[in-house]
Amino acid sequence: MAGGVDRPILVVSDVEVVYADVILALRGVSLEVPEGAIVALLGANGAGKTTLLRAISGLMRVHGGEVRRGSVTFAGQDALRLGPVKTVRAGMAQVMEGRRIFAGLTVDENLRSGAFTRKDKKAVAADYERILELFPRLAERRKSAAGYLSGGEQQMVAIGRALMAAPKLLLLDEPSLGLAPRIVEQIRDIIVAINAGGTSVLLVEQNATMALSIARLGYVLENGAVVKQGTGAELLADADIQEFYLGTGEAGRASFRGLKEQYRAARTGSVS
Amino acid sequence: MKRDDMVLTAVGVVILGILVYLAFDGPQKFFTLFAAGVALGAVYALVCLGFVVIYRATGIVNFAQVGMVVFGAFVTYNAVNTWGWNYWLSMLFAAAVLAVIGIGFERFALRRMTGKPVFSIILLTIGLYLLLQSLIGAIWTNAKDTIPNPWIGKTVSIGSVNVLQVDVVTMILGAVVLAAFFVLFRYTKVGLGMRATAIDQEAALAQGISVPAIVALSWAIAGVVAVIAGTMLGSNATPKVGLGLGIAAVALQALPAMVIGGLDSPVGAVVGGLIVGVSYEMAVGYQTQYIPSLGSNGFADVLPYLLMVLVLLIRPSGLFGAREVQRV
Ligand SMILES: Nc1ncnc2c1ncn2[C@@H]1O[C@H](COP(=O)(O)OP(=O)(O)OP(=O)(O)O)[C@@H](O)[C@H]1O
Ligand SMILES: [Mg+2]
Numbered sequence: 196m197a198g199g200v201d202r203p204i205l206v207v208s209d210v211e212v213v214y215a216d217v218i219l220a221l222r223g224v225s226l227e228v229p230e231g232a233i234v235a236l237l238g239a240n241g242a243g244k245t246t247l248l249r250a251i252s253g254l255m256r257v258h259g260g261e262v263r264r265g266s267v268t269f270a271g272q273d274a275l276r277l278g279p280v281k282t283v284r285a286g287m288a289q290v291m292e293g294r295r296i297f298a299g300l301t302v303d304e305n306l307r308s309g310a311f312t313r314k315d316k317k318a319v320a321a322d323y324e325r326i327l328e329l330f331p332r333l334a335e336r337r338k339s340a341a342g343y344l345s346g347g348e349q350q351m352v353a354i355g356r357a358l359m360a361a362p363k364l365l366l367l368d369e370p371s372l373g374l375a376p377r378i379v380e381q382i383r384d385i386i387v388a389i390n391a392g393g394t395s396v397l398l399v400e401q402n403a404t405m406a407l408s409i410a411r412l413g414y415v416l417e418n419g420a421v422v423k424q425g426t427g428a429e430l431l432a433d434a435d436i437q438e439f440y441l442g443t444g445e446a447g448r449a450s451f452r453g454l455k456e457q458y459r460a461a462r463t464g465s466v467s
Numbered sequence: 468m469k470r471d472d473m474v475l476t477a478v479g480v481v482i483l484g485i486l487v488y489l490a491f492d493g494p495q496k497f498f499t500l501f502a503a504g505v506a507l508g509a510v511y512a513l514v515c516l517g518f519v520v521i522y523r524a525t526g527i528v529n530f531a532q533v534g535m536v537v538f539g540a541f542v543t544y545n546a547v548n549t550w551g552w553n554y555w556l557s558m559l560f561a562a563a564v565l566a567v568i569g570i571g572f573e574r575f576a577l578r579r580m581t582g583k584p585v586f587s588i589i590l591l592t593i594g595l596y597l598l599l600q601s602l603i604g605a606i607w608t609n610a611k612d613t614i615p616n617p618w619i620g621k622t623v624s625i626g627s628v629n630v631l632q633v634d635v636v637t638m639i640l641g642a643v644v645l646a647a648f649f650v651l652f653r654y655t656k657v658g659l660g661m662r663a664t665a666i667d668q669e670a671a672l673a674q675g676i677s678v679p680a681i682v683a684l685s686w687a688i689a690g691v692v693a694v695i696a697g698t699m700l701g702s703n704a705t706p707k708v709g710l711g712l713g714i715a716a717v718a719l720q721a722l723p724a725m726v727i728g729g730l731d732s733p734v735g736a737v738v739g740g741l742i743v744g745v746s747y748e749m750a751v752g753y754q755t756q757y758i759p760s761l762g763s764n765g766f767a768d769v770l771p772y773l774l775m776v777l778v779l780l781i782r783p784s785g786l787f788g789a790r791e792v793q794r795v
Contacts, residue, residue: 257669259582283675295670297663299789308663311656312675360675 203227204364204395205251205274210265212246212419214258220246222419223265227412228364233386233396235406235427237440238416244399245292247416248366251397252289253279270363284312288362292369292399294353298342302333305341305352309359318361326355329385347378354385364395371402379405403440407431471782478777489753498628500752501745506634506699507717508744509641513696514721515728515736516648517689522730523665524685527577530592534599535690536718539565540697540710541607544614554616558698565690573686603711610710614701637699644695645737648688652733661685665731720747720768723775729788738786743771 205228212221221243228234238244249255250262251274267274269287277285288309297305306326310319327334330351336344341352350370357365367386371379383405390396390409400406407413413430415423423430430436490497514536521529542564546557572595580588613619618632652658664671664681672678700714720743728739750767758766778786 252673254669254672257672279672280675280677283673289673291670291673295667295673297666297670299666300659300662304659304662307656308659308671308674308676311660356674 202230204230204270205397206266206268207247207251208266208268210247210250210267211263212243212250212255212260213263214246214260216261220260220419221250224416224419224421225265226414226421226424228395228397229411231390231393231395232411233390233398233409235403235410235413235430236397236399236416237401237403237406237413237430237436239401239439242416243419244416245368246419248289248368248397248399250275252287252366253277253282280312283360286361286363287366288357288360288364289366290350290353290357290368290370292372294349296341296349296352296356298340300341301338302341302344302352303337305356306333306359309356310361312360319359322359322361326358329358329388330355347374347381350374350378350382351385354382354389358389358394362394364397365389366397366399368399369401370398371400371405383409401440403430403436407436474781475778475786478781486749489749495627496752498626499630500748502625502628502630502638503634504745504748505741506631506637506641506744507748508741509638509645510696510699510717510740511721511724511744512645512737512740513641513692514718515725515740516645516733517692517696518721518725519728519731519733519736520661520685520688524661524682525573525577527588527592528730529689530589531572531595531599532689532693533715533718533721534596535565535569535693536697536700537711537714538568538599538603538697539690539694540614540701540714541603541610543694543698544610544701544710545607547615548611554614558694561698562691562694565694566687567690569686569690569693570683573682600715607710612710612713613703614698614710616702618702631703633699633703637703640695640699644692648692648733657681657684720771723771726775726785727771727778729785731789732785732787735785735787742774746770746774 205226207224207226209223209225210221211219211223214220224243224247226234226236226247236244236247246255246260249258249260251267251269253274255262262275269277269282270285272285274282274285274287297308300308306323310322313319327337332348333351333355336348341349344352354367354370370382370386374382379402386396386398387409398406398410407427407430410427413425413427414421415430415436423433423435425433486497490501514532517532517535518529521527521532539561542561543557546552546560547554550557552560576591576595577588580591616633618636621632622629623632623635624630652661660671660676660681661684663674663676664678668678671681696718697714700717701710721740724739724743725736726739727742728735728737747767747770750770754761754766782788
């Protein structure tokens with residue numbers, strides 16, 4: 196990492212999040228997204244993946260949650276102080292879990308809403324054309340209410356809407372959820388294409404195969420803490436990941452708790 | 468076509484038939500009443516629009532809206548009558564005052580209630596209504612019945628029909644303001660932000676849409692339309708609408724208009740307003756002629772509520788209320 200080649204665009208450091216003053220959802224999470232990279236964030240249901248994205252994008256307060264400790268630095272700025280609107284303006288966009296498109300608005304209006312913070316009309320118009328090229332299906336359905344589109348098309352609206360912000364960093368929360376394998380492949384290719392255009396990506400997924408196949412780095416979250424991290428290739432080859440996420444091991448899906456202990460042991464072992 | 472659409476169409480055809488019959492039976496009387504009804508309907512439309520923008524942005528049914536209408540009328544009255552200002556300038560001033568009051572209500576009262584039960588929030592808006600009413604009682608102890616205006620008692624003849632000049636002004640002003648709102652709402656970026664916020668606040672925030680700013684704007688719009696509605700009501704010299712309680716009584720009729728149109732639809736606000744305005748004036752004009760058994764005049768006050776119940780029975784979300792956009 197010497198020479199600043201891998202200067203991270205996002206640095207999450209020791210973040211602790213509490214909901215409703217009592218529910219500890221993140222217990223000191225640290226993570227980095229190098230500029231221009233795709234980083235995968237894996238974890239079972241309830242691990243805290245969405246919570247981490249909320250902490251990064253400033254949507255924590257909407258849910259009665261609070262970042263108690265730690266820091267989030269985005270492109271050199273203290274993201275915890277920016278709040279959701281300025282965060283978008285600073286160049287971060289997110290595709291929320293469950294897509295959350297504006298069902299009653301047209302596809303066109305959904306896309307334009309993504310550019311809400313931008314002033315430069317020419318650049319916005321150019322991005323709009325580019326996004327319709329990326330999603331030809333949306334171009335055809337521009338005038339229909341987004342709520343009438345298929346699940347895959349809605350996910351494309353959600354991604355297109357986020358891209359309309361011209362983000363430096365794109366957060367994606369389980370974009371493959373509930374979609375057929377063929378559509379998941381399409382989404383994966385689109386993420387790769389977006390990244391090739393210079394946008395860094397933090398990709399939350401339960402579909403570990405998909406995520407790790409395109410990620411430079413990956414993190415595994417369990418019970419509000421990072422229990423494993425490594426390059427995409429390392430994690431893909433990791434026996435535990437194979438067992439718990441890829442369904443190729445014997446036990447199939449189970450808890451990661453045991454793994455966490457193992458990980459701790461391995462770390463302390465290497466120190467002493 | 469769904470069943471409720473068919474029933475509503477049938478009801479609409481019957482009502483239209485009655486109106487056509489009345490129009491042919493005595494065109495002069497009919498069109499005189501109709502013009503007055505459209506003017507009243509324009510006022511209701513403005514009051515309803517105030518309800519609708521706030522409901523859409525925040526989910527709050529704001530009963531203080533009625534108080535804002537009356538208070539707005541009094542601020543205009545004060546500027547015209549006491550300070551001797553120009554009529555239009557006075558209205559503009561009142562609009563600014565009520566916009567600030569609306570934003571203040573949201574910022575210092577309702578925002579603190581986020582997440583509280585709906586019932587407490589409704590009580591708070593009723594409390595704000597009472598606050599405005601008591602302020603009016605304290606400040607303007609012996610106000611005249613009417614806001615002094617250039618059109619008092621004057622009529623204009625369109626063919627053989629005489630229309631109050633105030634009503635003509637009301638119709639034009641109402642049309643202009645409503646059109647301006649729809650342009651803002653449909654064709655501007657801010658309007659897109661308002662519509663997105665109404666659907667999903669968190670998703671709107673995630674696009675960088677400042678939801679607090681949209682909410683403040685909605686309250687300001689509610690204040691402005693309240694002033695226009697109140698001022699037009701207060702400028703109408705007919706005895707049934709004096710200042711104070713008179714305006715409040717009329718403004719309250721906007722509630723059935725709002726429910727008829729649908730709580731969350733600006734188009735519904737206009738249609739509901741016109742339906743209630745016209746049917747009210749028709750009832751005033753024709754009741755003693757066709758159904759004298761109902762007494763001298765009370766029926767006109769009841770009719771909007773009857774229509775409201777009828778619409779609710781057929782379509783609970785109102786004529787234009789959201790039937791959610793979903794794939795089936
Ligand atoms: N608004 C909230 N209020 C209270 N607790 C919450 C809230 N949102 C999430 N939690 C809790 O925080 C923990 C982490 O939830 P989170 O949604 O971040 O998990 P996740 O990893 O995104 O799960 P999934 O894969 O199911 O989306 C869970 O225990 C959850 O119950
Ligand atoms: Mg989640």
